[in-house]
Amino acid sequence: MALLWGVVMREEFQRRVSDSAQSGRHSSTSVYFKSTKILRQRILEFLVPLTGQYGVQLMASLGEVWSRRKSKRRHKNKVLPVASESRLTIVDLVKSLNTLHTDAILQLIKEVVKKPHQIKGEQKSSLVDIPMLQFSYAYIQSISAQTLQENVAPLLSLLRESVQLNLAPPGHFLLLGILNDFVNRLPNLDNKKDTRDLQEVTQRILEAVGGIAGSSLEQTSWLSRSLEVKVQPQVCPEAEEPEDADMDCEHYDSLAQASTMVSSSAPSVYSVQALVLLAEILAPLLDMVYRSDEKEKAVPLISRLMYYVFPYLKNHSAYNMPSFEAGSQLLSSLTGYAYTKRAWKKEVFELFMDPLFFTMDMSCAPSWKSIIDHLLTHEKTMFKDLMSMQSGSLKLFVNADQKPMLLKRQAYAMFSGELDQYHLYLPLIQERLTEALRMNPSNAVSAQMFLMFRVLLLRISSQHLTSLWPIMVTELIRIFSRLEKSLQADKDVSKLAKVVRGAQEKNGPVNFSQAELDMYLSACKFLDTSLAFPPEKLPLFQMYRWAFVPEVDVSRYSGPDNALIEGERECSPHVVRVVDGIQQRYGSQNGLSDESSTDSLEFPLLTQHSLTSITQLLPFLRTLCCSFQGPPLHSQSNPPCPADYPAASSEAVMKKLECTIEAEFLDAIES
Known part of the structure; x- marks a missing residue:
């Protein structure tokens, strides 16, 4: 049905283009499409009766069809999938079913995600929950802000119940993507209960993604709360895929369906992706979810998330650079908001004084320039304290290195600022x-x-x-x-x-x-x-x-008085x-x-x-x-x-x- 619907949509589009160009020579691609209106009606007549008694089964089937629709290229630098044209056709078909309103669709999605059906393939079987959330993400993006406003409660219910499930990491990434799209389009909720629910859901989803970000960390010792980076290769999501690879979401889906939980022993392929996603979304999301008089409520949450980020920033090894770069971008984004400084001020100063501070890729330099600038800007006396610091008071460096390393940091502090920012x-x-x-x-x-x-x-x-x-x-x-x-x-x-x-x-x-x-x-x-x-x-x-x-x-001067006075050098x-x-x-x-x-x-x-x-x-x-x-x-x-x-x-x-x-x-x- 989705394939047929797609053909009908293309045919109608071609006819509209032809009519707008006033071309009388347009001919249909097939004898069967002389009246697309009738064919469209027949498709809807077939599907609409199924939405009542068999709504869950219909939605589960939709998820299975969704998982089989691929694009020819994976989108670069995307942690969240971008729906292909064939998948957007499925979204359009569902929106055309007049018996399924948005609240009903969200309810059916929730039911399918809670008890996902198995997709039986030729070589492997996998669950339909991740494809269903991918559909949800594309569907939410396609509806109007007005429709979204009318369905706040069902959407928050879907997010709240889904985040408690044992989803694969990409499922939590999708929940964060849906939440971010929702908040960006409806930044101000009038209902106080909805606002409280939104803050609760935001906290749960972010903590779930934060846990995934920390999946490449391990405890330094049995009873210690300190974490350090596992010595293992890290997958960087920015790798360019071949143009002709069948990759858009195939790679994404295979990773999502490979495991239903984050293993603490196996190397995680998701931690870098989680850091990249948080770097892009976290700071602006919290700024909109918590109003001006509620910002302090977000600080404990930020502190808990940064607990999983700082260990990556303390490790300057080559194998950790993907996480170091993503963590640096996340910290740079957060430090731009003054209310967050309690969650990072102490740790950032310690990182700045670390002997290995300047050991990083060039790609990380803009983030750290911004971080140090924010540190010195939000703390009014910090620059003066840094310039007044005596090298003998530093316990972090070897004695012989103290003076030059302090001078280098003082120079970098000035470099991180703007022209004449510190001329006083x-x-x-x-x-x-x-x-x-x-x-x-x-x-x-x-x-x-x-x-x-x-x-x-x-x-x-x-x-x-x-x-x-x-x-x-x-x-x-x-x-x-x-x-x-x-x-x-x-x-x-x-x-x-x-x-x-x-x-x-x-x-x-x-x-x-x-x-x-x-x-x-x-x-x-x-x-x-x-x-x-x-x-x-x-x-x-x-x-x-x-x-x-x-x-x-x-040597070329030929004028007078060219000779030196005797004895003059x-x-x-x-x-x-x-x-x-x-x-x-x-x-x-x-x-x-x-x-x-x-x-x-x-x-x-x-x-x-x-x-x-x-x-x-x-x-x-x-x-x-x-x-x-x-x-x-x-x-x-x-x-x-x-x-x-x-x-x-x-x-x-x-x-x-x-x-x-x-x-x-x-x-x-x-x-």
Whole structure:
């Protein structure tokens, strides 16, 4: 009947299209469809008498037909199924049965879900409850808001009784989908009893889905309430299915019918899906279900749900990344509502101070940027407390790591905010930076200082940065001077020592520790960022630029007074001195060559995360040497390619700087 109904509907649609186009040449696809009205009437005459005495059986049969109707493609990124055209035909057929009103349909669905019939297939038999709930989800979406308003009680009854059943996890996902659709279309219920019932049903469904989300967790010990993530592969719902796979709900149905309950021992394929669904629905749903004067009622429920989420966020292992990403999105959504902060404030701060906090995929970074921003926004003194925090008071880090790790978190706190959000705290920030510099900072601290300087350029307007420029430039000069001295010291060694060292350094220099390389890279990235900024956005830096990069090629200057006074040392920019030092020290031993790229270069130039040799900075430094002076002479053979300055698009540069610095905070995940 459903198949025949679908053919009739298509035929009527074709005729309407033909009539609207005023085409007299339309011919029916079959001799039997000269009068679709009669055929439609015959189908209804066959089905309507069955709705009375055999309503439950009719609805169960509908569920069986529903389970056999497939689409040719599974919809990407969907935890809840999207009904195919053939399934929507079934919905349309049921709505055409005038003896079945909405309340009666909901009652029949409830009866079938409570005592589901078995679907007998060629290879396996399964229950009709999940297909029935899939039909319910599509049916509820298809009816008008007015019809929904008139059937609040039957719908809440269906949800309340269904959530108590031993449904497979996808059944609870569908109940949450139905509830969410209902609340979004009817956000304000006039009846207080209906409101109370809605809150009760919401709580039960969310707790059921929360339990599924926690199905990949286990207790840390026998009597402990603490949970940790099971070491097992996790199924990510965002995997793209083949275009030609028979997949839409076939995959969904097979998972739904594989088990009628969540096993505590077998690996769960549903926990990631539950987290993804909660991330999408939870926060806006609770905001509508609980009115402004009732928000506090939702906090205990949120706390119970987050009990299943925080263990995933504490685990930074590669196998846990699907859950970590979904949990991060859920937390980001929740933290946007100030009333929820009691449920997450303490735990989020602990996660922020965790040594592994920055170990995550790039896809998780936007969520955590939002979470930290919400933490600092909802707690008015949190930013000041964080900036005033002394590294010695931290018990979470190893002593040697305390200062740089705290500096990195302070920089990230500023990065998570908007432009000038924290400019009133600049005196405090300047005080902390001065303190750190006064105490002879380690290489790791200096590296994090330059990262903080870059964040300051992005998040504080130039007019507020005037007092900080002397500090930033002085530190940059100090580090470049240190590098120059390290390279210069090698000039005085004997030829024999150079030969020995050259043999050692074929696989990379051994003189610089990794901490030193990180520091020099961070300093160069700060210079790169300062040069990348549109000049009008950093007017003060233009006064200091000459100290670092050559702006005039003195070898081409032919005017008077070109000779140095006797005994006077020529002043050359720091970048030039470092390039000379690297070339004199390493020459061509480590694969250095004078070949230049013909590719168009744009600021920022440095994107690498780490160095294995100081010589890896040479292409960057050479580019700086020729980017701020006139075009090269024709006589120059194979000159280095200059970078475009200033950039054609200021907006594109600022966006690239934002992405580059965000990636800078993240650490690689160990597999």
